[in-house]
Amino acid sequence: MRQNLVDAWRTVVPARDDPSGPLPALLVVLTFVTGLVDAFSYLELRHVFVANMTGNVVFLAFSLGGSREFVWWASLLAFSAFVAGALAGGRIAHLHGTHRGRQLLLAVSVQTVLVVVAFVLDVVLARPYSDGAATAMISLLAVGMGIQNATVLMLDVPGLTTTVMTRTITGIMADSANGHGRRQIGRRALSVVCLFIGALSGAMLIEHGHGEWELLVAIGLLIVVVAAAVRVRTSTAAWTRKPPEAEATGGGPSPV
Secondary structure, eight states: OHHHHHHHHHHHSOOTTOTTTTHHHHHHHHHHHHHHHHHHHHHHTTSOOSSOHHHHHHHHHHHHTTOSSSOHHHHHHHHHHHHHHHHHHHHHHHHHTTSHHHHHHHHHHHHHHHHHHHHHHHHHSOSSOOHHHHHHHHHHHHHHHHHHHHHHHHHTOTTOOSSOHHHHHHHHHHHHHHOTTGGGHHHHHHHHHHHHHHHHHHHHHHHTTOTHHHHHHHHHHHHHHHHHHHHHTTOOOGGGSOOHHHHHHTSOOOOO
């Protein structure tokens, strides 16, 4: 238990010799952002997720199966926009993947702009949103989250995905059972907690009539990540380079 707590702490405050440098802490912040943005999209924008695509695939199936609780075009739009964002994130990784700090800086900067535009629309448009307004905001947020997900995939920080909690929770339980890779249990648990708290915070803001603040909080956190990435954009430390196993496979998460 103590080792798991140390692991969680070292995720938030990485050691100087951490092979991922400051990236774990920054991905924790992005995980919180995921919870906020998905809470906003599900509760305010036609019951869709803009970050967790598994949900949209299932929602689309429910809608086509006759359920009136979900809107088929909204799920399909979120999925399509996310795919476009993931492609953009992959392109950013291709151009700047030799320096993980610069890759994160460019990707999150673009994501921040998209969320800012969505926030402006949220402020100027009246609730409940028209189909046109919902279409615009779903598209902006899903593209942004697609960029984030592709970037996190290519950064290849062990135990942190910012989105895919099913795999994260499975990893926690599997490692607890067989003792393999136990040092990542604390990191993974922290990731789940951050997503939960982000979603909880978003839901509470909406339910208490302060939904317009939700995206603003997300923007503030994204700016923190951008500022941190600016500081390391010229770093030549070892962590800025893609891990050897990622270079051999072209990027993606290490086996966990």
